[in-house]
Amino acid sequence: MTAIPQPAPRRPRPDLALKHAILVLATVVALAPSAFMIVTSLKSDAEYTLDKVGLPDSLVLDHYRSVIFESDFFGWMGNSIILAAGAVALSTVVSCLGAYAIARMQFAGRGLLFSLSTSLMAIPPVVMIVPLFVLYTQLKLISTYQGAILIYAGLITPFSVYLLTSFFRTLPKEIFESARIDGASDLLILLKIVIPLSLPALLTLVVVNALYVWNDLLIAIIFLQDDSKRTLMAGISVFQGRYGDQIPLTMAGMVFASAPMVILYLAFQKHYIQGLMAGSIK
Amino acid sequence: MTQGSRLTPYLYVAPLVALLLFVFGYPLVRIFEFSFKMVRGIDGPWIGLRNYDLVLSQSLFWESVQHNLLLLLAVPFMVIWSLLIAVVLYERLKGWKLYRVVLFLPYILAIPIIAVIMKKMFQFNGPVNEVLRWIGLDFLALDWIGSSDVALWTVMLLIIWRESALGIILFLARLLALDESLIESAKLEGANWWQRLWHIIVPQMKTVIEFYVVVSVITILSAVFAYVYVIGGGRGGPGTSTMVVELYIFNALIRTSLPGIASAVSVMLFLVSLLLIVPLFAMRRRANEEEMG
Numbered sequence: 334m335t336a337i338p339q340p341a342p343r344r345p346r347p348d349l350a351l352k353h354a355i356l357v358l359a360t361v362v363a364l365a366p367s368a369f370m371i372v373t374s375l376k377s378d379a380e381y382t383l384d385k386v387g388l389p390d391s392l393v394l395d396h397y398r399s400v401i402f403e404s405d406f407f408g409w410m411g412n413s414i415i416l417a418a419g420a421v422a423l424s425t426v427v428s429c430l431g432a433y434a435i436a437r438m439q440f441a442g443r444g445l446l447f448s449l450s451t452s453l454m455a456i457p458p459v460v461m462i463v464p465l466f467v468l469y470t471q472l473k474l475i476s477t478y479q480g481a482i483l484i485y486a487g488l489i490t491p492f493s494v495y496l497l498t499s500f501f502r503t504l505p506k507e508i509f510e511s512a513r514i515d516g517a518s519d520l521l522i523l524l525k526i527v528i529p530l531s532l533p534a535l536l537t538l539v540v541v542n543a544l545y546v547w548n549d550l551l552i553a554i555i556f557l558q559d560d561s562k563r564t565l566m567a568g569i570s571v572f573q574g575r576y577g578d579q580i581p582l583t584m585a586g587m588v589f590a591s592a593p594m595v596i597l598y599l600a601f602q603k604h605y606i607q608g609l610m611a612g613s614i615k
Numbered sequence: 616m617t618q619g620s621r622l623t624p625y626l627y628v629a630p631l632v633a634l635l636l637f638v639f640g641y642p643l644v645r646i647f648e649f650s651f652k653m654v655r656g657i658d659g660p661w662i663g664l665r666n667y668d669l670v671l672s673q674s675l676f677w678e679s680v681q682h683n684l685l686l687l688l689a690v691p692f693m694v695i696w697s698l699l700i701a702v703v704l705y706e707r708l709k710g711w712k713l714y715r716v717v718l719f720l721p722y723i724l725a726i727p728i729i730a731v732i733m734k735k736m737f738q739f740n741g742p743v744n745e746v747l748r749w750i751g752l753d754f755l756a757l758d759w760i761g762s763s764d765v766a767l768w769t770v771m772l773l774i775i776w777r778e779s780a781l782g783i784i785l786f787l788a789r790l791l792a793l794d795e796s797l798i799e800s801a802k803l804e805g806a807n808w809w810q811r812l813w814h815i816i817v818p819q820m821k822t823v824i825e826f827y828v829v830v831s832v833i834t835i836l837s838a839v840f841a842y843v844y845v846i847g848g849g850r851g852g853p854g855t856s857t858m859v860v861e862l863y864i865f866n867a868l869i870r871t872s873l874p875g876i877a878s879a880v881s882v883m884l885f886l887v888s889l890l891l892i893v894p895l896f897a898m899r900r901r902a903n904e905e906e907m908g
Contacts, residue, residue, distance in 0.1 A: 348808060349708070352703045352706060352708060353708060355699065355700070355703050356700070356703055356704070356708065356711075356714050359700050359714075359718055360714060360717050360718065362776065363717060363718050363720055363721050363776075363780070364717065364720070365736075366721075366724075366729060366732045366733060366736065367720070367724070367732075369732065369735075369736055369742060370732050373735075385740075385741060385742040385745050386742045386745055386746060423634075424634075426630075427630045427631050427634050428631065430627045430628070430630060430631065431627060431628045431630070431631030431632075433627060434623075434624045434627035434628045435628070438623065438624040438627070439624070440624035440625060440628075443624075446628060446631075446632070449635075450631070450635060451896075452892055452896060453635065453639050455833060455888065455891070455892045455895055455896075456639065456643075456885070456888055456892070457833070457836075457837030457838055457861075457884065457885075457888055458838075459837060459838075459840065459861045459864055459865075459881070459884065460642070460643070460646065460837070460881045460884055460885045460888070461638065461639060461642035461643070462642075462864070462868065462881075463642070463645075463646055463649060463864070463868055463874050463877045463878045463881055464641060464642040464645030464646060464649065464874075464878070465638070465641075465642055466868055466869075466874070467645075467649075467654065467656075467657055467874050468641075468657070470656075470657075471656075471657045483634075483637070483638070484638055486634060486638075487634050487635065487637060487638025487639065488638060490631065490634055490635065490638075491635070494631065519623060519627075544723070547725065548725035548726065548727075549841075550725075550726065550727050550840065550841040550844060551840045551841065551861070551865075554844075555865070555868070555869060566725055566727045566728075566841075569727055569728060569731060570727055570731070570844065570845055570849070573731045573734070573845070574848070574849075580735050583731065583735065584732070584735070587728050587731055587732055590725070590728050591724055591725065591728050594723055594724065594725065595720070595723060595724070598719075598720070598723040599716075602716055605723075606719065606784060609781070609784065
């Protein structure tokens with residue numbers, strides 16, 4: 334997606350307006366929910382009742398105040414951050430070690446491990462929950478961070494291994510050979526050479542995986558049932574039910590809940606798109 | 616080679632193997648076992664195929680399956696819409712990179728968030744109906760969320776809206792990797808836009824389109840929980856109109872505490888996803904080869 338060939342020489346293009354119209358229409362459709370969310374969050378309840386579509390007369394920030402001071406949003410967000418950070422850290426360490434071995438070492442079962450791990454990417458998470466729930470109930474791991482982190486880390490690891498193995502394989506052989514002649518151990522090569530060279534791939538991985546954990550609802554509502562452990566996504570499904578009629582307040586909550594992801598996307602847009610395509614095509 | 620160095624690779628992959636065995640291996644073995652047992656607590660007696668009999672004789676199960684299958688109707692719309700947008704973006708009109716960033720935004724927003732927003736937008740007295748009435752399309756101002764005849768279609772609209780963003784990005788990436796000279800020479804030979812699209816671009820994109828179709832089918836059969844959980848108020852409502860297989864498993868496990876029943880459905884869903892994984896990986900290989908060649 335880097336090289337952009339020169340545009341073809343311009344000829345009169347009567348279809349140009351139509352093409353622009355299609356893009357504008359698609360943009361409106363893509364942005365309408367976000368626009369509705371932001372505009373509505375700034376209206377008073379009374380104003381929303383009268384006018385559901387237009388811009389607010391004056392900016393009402395009360396709903397944001399309620400979300401910040403009277404709801405559990407920050408607690409939920411904190412839980413989501415702990416889970417995303419924990420799962421991404423665990424999965425990244427495990428995947429770096431594993432992918433390094435798969436990409437750079439000879440051992441029996443290497444190919445099998447890689448294809449099995451890769452095919453796990455396509456298995457729906459819902460298939461795994463029943464035995465894990467039964468086991469966790471027995472081990473008293475329901476509503477614990479460590480229990481949920483382990484599951485999330487497992488679910489994102491096949492993608493991590495896939496991406497890192499492919500990336501490690503592209504690193505030139507000479508680097509490894511010269512380091513080995515200098516007497517560096519495998520772990521030292523991994524830490525001092527491979528990981529610094531793989532920072533773009535690692536960043537992609539962190540962004541894609543963190544968003545997966547952050548956005549998940551299924552695992553969150555099954556394995557984190559305690560109110561104090563509720564994640565942001567589980568929290569907002571409760572929130573919207575409780576404040577069902579107070580739509581501007583609900584929307585202010587949604588603005589809060591979506592802000593971190595949108596910021597992360599806009600900041601690391603290239604990494605996110607690349608990671609996503611690596612995960613689905615290559 | 617010393618003894619140590621022969622063992623080294625296994626030390627490196629050990630944590631990986633352990634993690635995958637725990638999160639995938641253990642459950643995948645256990646759902647088969649549980650599906651033949653009457654599980655109470657952690658275990659229970661073998662009861663043969665009774666769980667399967669029970670599930671397969673329940674109309675709610677078949678209704679859930681039917682809803683997942685109906686949602687598959689979203690796939691052709693997703694393909695056509697994404698393909699259209701990707702092809703237009705490929706023309707690299709002014710600002711196409713900005714459009715690309717914006718058009719991918721639906722895929723970034725979490726499903727529960729977007730479902731909450733859409734649920735409010737599509738309320739009977741909500742802004743969508745207000746706009747529809749305003750432009751004179753009163754007959755389209757349906758009770759999108761509250762009517763059991765319409766709710767599933769609203770879920771489908773939402774799925775199309777979000778999952779198309781993935782299609783746009785995938786198709787555009789494939790287009791940008793195309794051999795430009797083919798298109799240029801077709802232009803020189805006088806092929807018009809439509810002919811170039813139909814005879815040159817689409818055939819070249821066959822693999823990525825197939826791939827996207829299979830990924831979308833897997834998503835719709837097994838990963839729409841968050842959509843229906845929010846739109847259907849946690850219960851697949853109104854009535855059972857947005858009940859899907861995942862929610863059926865969830866209810867059997869959490870609400871009625873019948874892990875055996877939940878496992879029998881999980882086994883069936885797993886087998887269906889296995890059937891889809893085989894073509895998926897064949898396509899992935901072909902996509903790779905196309906990019907190499």
